[in-house]
Amino acid sequence: MAIKCRKCNKTIGRAEDYISCRKECAANYHLPCVNLTKSAVTSLKDTGSILTWGCGFCSPLSLNNSADPLLDSGALQKLPDFLKEVFAEFSRTVNENFKKLNEQVAGLKHENSLLREEISRVLQQHLDCNLQISKNNNNNPAISYAATLKNTSAVVIKPKNTTQTTMQTKSDIVTSFNLENTDKLGIAKVKSIKNGGVLLQCHDPGEFKRLVQNNKLEEKYDIHDVKTPLPRIRISGISDGINEEMIVPLLLKQNKHIFSVSSQCVKLLPVKNHPKIFQVILQVDVTSYRNALSLGHCLIGLDGCNIYDAVDVIRCYRCNGYNHSVKTCKKSISCPRCSEAHVLQDCKATSEQLKCVNCTSIKSKDNLSTEETSHACWDYAHCVFYKNLIKKVKSDLFGISDL
Known part of the structure; x- marks a missing residue:
C-alpha cells in the first residue's frame, strides 16, 4: 500500500526520505513539506527526540501559528472555492475565539x-478590630507583679553533700555574696x-551565674538554671502547604x-x-496566651484558624492520678x-x-453530687477534679487565674 504525505497528498516514493508524526494524527510527511x-x-x-516529534498540524496549539495547516492541507485543494472560503472563515473564527479565551483566563x-x-486584608482588619474591642472592654487586665515573677527564670543551688541542711546552704550564700546589693543579683524570690x-x-x-563563678561556691554546690515553663495553645485549620518553619x-x-x-x-x-488540614501546638508568653484565647482565632497565610487552650497535665494510665506516669506510679490499678x-480492657460497666x-x-470536700462524679476519667469537660487542677497549674506556673 502506497504511503502518502498528508501535506501535499502525494505518494512518498521508496527512495524518498520522510518522517512520521508521533502525536495525534500519526501521519507521514515529506521532509521538505x-x-x-x-x-x-x-x-x-x-x-x-524523533520518538516525540509532532507535525504541529494536529495540535490545538497550531491555531496560534501564522500559517493555517488546515488550509494548507492538500485534501482541501480539491474542494470547490466556496467550501475553501467556508473553511477559511471557520479557521479564523477558531483562532479568534482561542485568543479571546486566553485573554479571559489571564483576566x-x-x-x-x-x-x-x-480577603487577607479584611481578615487582618477583623482581627485588629476584635483586639481593639477586647482592650476597650478591659477583657485583658494588666498582669500583676506576682504574675511577672512567674515569668522570671530561676537558679537551683544544691549541696553536693545531701545531708546538709537548707539553713547551711543559705548561710553559705550570704557569706559568698553581698546581699545588700540585691539589684545586681536580681533575686526576686527564695x-x-x-x-x-x-x-x-x-x-x-x-548575671547571677557569672557572679557565682567568681567565688568558691561551685566547689560545694551544684548550680544550674531552671526555666519557668510557658503556657501552650493549639491552632487548628492550617493548609497543607505551610510547614513548621513558616508558622511563627x-x-x-x-x-x-x-x-x-x-x-x-x-x-x-x-x-x-482530615489528613490535609493541620494543627500546631505553640508555646507562648502569658500576654500572648491571654490575647490568643480572648480572640479565639488568628490568620496564618490565607487560613482563618481557630485557637484553643493547650495547657494540660500528665495523667497516669495505671491509677488515673495526675502529675506522674505509669513508670513512676506506686499506687494500685x-x-x-x-x-x-x-x-x-476488663471493664464491663x-x-x-x-x-x-x-x-x-x-466528693465530700467539694460537696459534689453523684451526678457530678458519674463520668469517665478522660471526660475532661465534666471532670471537676481536672478543671480545678488546670486552674491551679495556670495559677502556680503562669500567674493566670481569670481564664
Missing part, C-alpha cells in the same frame, strides 16, 4: 489574585527545696498584636480524620471508667455505672 533536512532528522534520531487569574489579597537545696528566682540568671514568622507578621517574638512552635500534626480495681476516681476522692 515540514521544513526538515536530512541532517535535522539525523539530529532528532541521535537525541531520541480571571488577575482577579483571583486581587481577591485573595482583599524557696527551700529537698536535700538542703535552695531555688532563687531572679530576673537575670546569667507568619503569626508574627499577620498577627503582631497577638503574638510576641518569644512564641515557639512545639509540634505540627494533622487534624484527626484503677479503672478509668468505673474506678474498680481492674484494667480498662454500662454508661449508667461510670464513676471518676478523681472526682470521687474530692
Whole structure:
C-alpha cells in the first residue's frame, strides 16, 4: 500500500526520505513539506527526540501559528472555492475565539489574585478590630507583679553533700555574696527545696551565674538554671502547604498584636480524620496566651484558624492520678471508667455505672453530687477534679487565674 504525505497528498516514493508524526494524527510527511533536512532528522534520531516529534498540524496549539495547516492541507485543494472560503472563515473564527479565551483566563487569574489579597486584608482588619474591642472592654487586665515573677527564670543551688541542711546552704550564700546589693543579683524570690537545696528566682540568671563563678561556691554546690515553663495553645485549620518553619514568622507578621517574638512552635500534626488540614501546638508568653484565647482565632497565610487552650497535665494510665506516669506510679490499678480495681480492657460497666476516681476522692470536700462524679476519667469537660487542677497549674506556673 502506497504511503502518502498528508501535506501535499502525494505518494512518498521508496527512495524518498520522510518522517512520521508521533502525536495525534500519526501521519507521514515529506521532509521538505515540514521544513526538515536530512541532517535535522539525523539530529532528532541521535537525541531520541524523533520518538516525540509532532507535525504541529494536529495540535490545538497550531491555531496560534501564522500559517493555517488546515488550509494548507492538500485534501482541501480539491474542494470547490466556496467550501475553501467556508473553511477559511471557520479557521479564523477558531483562532479568534482561542485568543479571546486566553485573554479571559489571564483576566480571571488577575482577579483571583486581587481577591485573595482583599480577603487577607479584611481578615487582618477583623482581627485588629476584635483586639481593639477586647482592650476597650478591659477583657485583658494588666498582669500583676506576682504574675511577672512567674515569668522570671530561676537558679537551683544544691549541696553536693545531701545531708546538709537548707539553713547551711543559705548561710553559705550570704557569706559568698553581698546581699545588700540585691539589684545586681536580681533575686526576686527564695524557696527551700529537698536535700538542703535552695531555688532563687531572679530576673537575670546569667548575671547571677557569672557572679557565682567568681567565688568558691561551685566547689560545694551544684548550680544550674531552671526555666519557668510557658503556657501552650493549639491552632487548628492550617493548609497543607505551610510547614513548621513558616508558622511563627507568619503569626508574627499577620498577627503582631497577638503574638510576641518569644512564641515557639512545639509540634505540627494533622487534624484527626482530615489528613490535609493541620494543627500546631505553640508555646507562648502569658500576654500572648491571654490575647490568643480572648480572640479565639488568628490568620496564618490565607487560613482563618481557630485557637484553643493547650495547657494540660500528665495523667497516669495505671491509677488515673495526675502529675506522674505509669513508670513512676506506686499506687494500685484503677479503672478509668468505673474506678474498680481492674484494667480498662476488663471493664464491663454500662454508661449508667461510670464513676471518676478523681472526682470521687474530692466528693465530700467539694460537696459534689453523684451526678457530678458519674463520668469517665478522660471526660475532661465534666471532670471537676481536672478543671480545678488546670486552674491551679495556670495559677502556680503562669500567674493566670481569670481564664
